[in-house]
Amino acid sequence: MYRLKYDPAAEAVHEAMPAPASETLTLALADACHDPLAVTQPYGEDDGIMRIIVTQQAFAVLLIGKAVPETITVLQVTYLG
Numbered sequence: 001m002y003r004l005k006y007d008p009a010a011e012a013v014h015e016a017m018p019a020p021a022s023e024t025l026t027l028a029l030a031d032a033c034h035d036p037l038a039v040t041q042p043y044g045e046d047d048g049i050m051r052i053i054v055t056q057q058a059f060a061v062l063l064i065g066k067a068v069p070e071t072i073t074v075l076q077v078t079y080l081g
Contacts, residue, residue, distance in 0.1 A: 002033045002070045010060065013077040021057035021079060028053050029060065032072055036064050057081065 006014070014022060031039045032053055040051035043061055051062045058079050065071040 002036060002064070002072045004029060004033055005071050005073045007073065007075050010074045010077040013079060014058075014060075014074070017058065017077075017079045021055070024055045025053075025058045025060065025077070028055050029072070029074070032062065036062070036072055040064075 014025060017025070028039065032051075036051060037048060040053045040062060043050040043052040049064050049066075051064055053060050053062060058077060060074050060078075061076040063073040063075055065073065
């Protein structure tokens, strides 16, 4: 299982989102921690490292780390409203 880390700016956006949108993104990120390639899409070239996760009201750009401990870094969160 992957460990989740946040860029401070991305975390601030996620925390400022309305509760329903924030919860949906949180659940999607939790799914990504179990199997990131299955629940995310390539961001740019499909290198298995830069990924994007999309919900109805937000998206997040992710960096999938392969070193132990495996991490997913949330680089950017955009709230679509």
